Amino acid sequence: MVTSVTSTGLAAVASVVALTLTGPPGPLEWGGGPLTVDSLPRIPYVAHRGGAREVPENSMSGLMAAFRRGTAQVLDFDTRVLRDGTPVVFHDATLNRTTFLGGEVRGLDAGEWRGVRLRPRDRLPGSWRSERPPTVAEVLDRFGGRIVLMLEAKDPRGLGRLAALIRARGLTRSVFVNTNDPEVARRVHRLGLLTQLWRSARQMRTDRPGRWRSYVDLLDVDVKARDADLRRAVRSGVPRVWAHTVVTPSQRDRALALGCNGIITDAPGRLARHPARVPGRVSAALGR
Template identity: 50%
Template sequence: MIASVVLLASAFASAGAARADDRSTTADRAFAAAATDAGRARTVDGLPALVLDAHRAGGLEARENSLSGIDHALDSGVVDVVDLDVRRLGDGSLGVMHDPTVDRVTTSTGATSAYTREEWQALTLDIGSWLVPEPEPEAPPTLAEVLRRFGDRTVFTVEVKEGLLDEVAALLRDRRLTDSVLVNTNEPDVARAVHELGLRSHLWRTRTQMRTDDPRRWAGWLDVVDVDVRARRALLEDFVDSGVPRVWAHTVTTRAARDRAVRLGADGIVTDDPRYVAGLTDRYPASPTVVTVQRSPRTVQVSDRTEARVVVSSESGPVLPEGQVTIGSRVVTGRTVARPRPGVSTVRISAAAAEKGRTRVRFVVVAGSGEERRWPTGRTSVRLRVAGEDLQLLPSPTTDGRVLEVGVRLLDSAARDYTGPAAERGTGVGTVADLARAGLRLQVIRDGEVVHRQRRDGADTGTTGDGAGRVVFTPYEAEQRGPHTVRVVQRGPVYRHVVVEQEVRLG
């Protein structure tokens, strides 16, 4: 593997004169040449100068966190380290799984902590249906099972999701693997505790965390620091120069990201697709596109807007920054208005064409490809509650003997003259619904009995779109003189239910 580092360094030293695809091809050859050394190390100290780490056992190319995935990684000939996740089961056993629940990767549901070891071994993994050939049915492993089967064949890095240091330490000591397994965490204090227990420490950091980190403070006790490959160049170089013995980069799924990481001094590549990143295949592994609504849209009035936050990622892989989120619904529309982080979209949703009630908002990412990545179509949906727009009704009945004429002024909650409780003015997003979709019903009541009914649609009779209108009902001649009640009701599909009453005397 040392020869491969020299080859890479030579390639990147002449980066200014070489084309990017030429440099990547050279790196492909270097990683492929390293296959003669890959997987030979049995301890952390025996790892080669340039390391390829199969994240979740290489979850884009094999079933993540599984025995078959580990077999696939080791059979690749390019993997030096296998990366796994560990969670505590209900009886204290250590199960290998990334998520806190089994829902995403098995045919069952529930928290990982709800299962005993015996129940765990009866589960069936169903993640990886896109793989060709599709893996055979298998149970999720325990950490003890993984170490019993593979502990003397490769180096592992195990991320402890819920503490678990004492349990992991006891298992590693019992199997005499304290120098063959890195214990991984995102918390510096936990990483230091790992070191103090006599284990090999591995700390990963996000791009945001790196901005305030001082990795030099960790150099005396940290074995591996694992940095975000998307971080700025200066940050990556600070970590490379920190004195920590090994600096790896995560999560690398393209050769362009691989080349950048190595060019800036990283000596390890953490990847979901080790065969592709190492140049053994030119086919990018396209797992299903996962569209996740991280923040659901709030209840919205007809004609108004709300927002949702949507994450686009690959199943068993990283986020997809290139995936464009669209709205695939008939009665609501939307568009992406911001991308606060790679793979995360803020989608603004308009209910201008909706009616009050509940509707489904479908978020769609159409199949596509970037410079290297390719992905299939992905979709998900959430329910959106659409409340009726507030409408103020101001009836103005006039009488002439027994003849009653009722005019009604309509004011949308965004109208200038609206004085009701739900005024939209000052919100910066005040919008007017369609007054023509207001359904008005006139009822004339005498002695508790409705003696006359009429219907009229609303109308925008002022400046178009100002939310103000007026409707006049056909005059009604009462059969009897005396007190009557004029009731006007709004029952249309876009405005909330409104009832106003006014007393008049006829005759």
């Protein structure tokens, strides 16, 4: 039921990025095929929910803005499943926080979804229009193969449908599928998709991440975790260990200094304005 309710750090990275995503979007070619994770720089930046402190989260206009600005090499978004099985781009289980409606997302079908409108936060810089949240198919069609994507499967019952959408577009090496549950991550791996597992600072205190290295492609760790827990994740054998959700340059620099090799941020533009200050091999990787 739906009810109404009241209404530059990255410049340093650029030297190791073989392709900078700037200017108006157009077909971007990388070796004659879709851009894949194998073409990412050593230390990529991810626009979390499109860069939620700079654009309306999980919106098509926000993702387009992040893509055009070129301050991240990966676009992140969340997914949920409607009543009829349609995967859509949305974070919360309910519509209340980010739209002009209330009620559960899973209570709607695709036809009803067309009537939903996002409510941009007043604190966002710039001017943003109200718009319909996109479906996952629409985002894959707009960005698939042009930039690496990262989607969180908030509702695991939609994994099969997500896998079919990704496979049909030839994007199995271009899209990370994210979850907080190691067993769901194992399912993602068995479906032949790139597996991302995120963990909170509290979970990381008792995690043994080395157990997941056979089926996790990306370990997504809480930047607020203790130094020892971040180092254990870095030493786990999982090839990519990226820190979330980074907001300040100092958080980024700490994560890089502890060995993380990717940054997931709500503010990619802000980080781009502040060069990374980290020692040794990390500085070399950032082109310093």
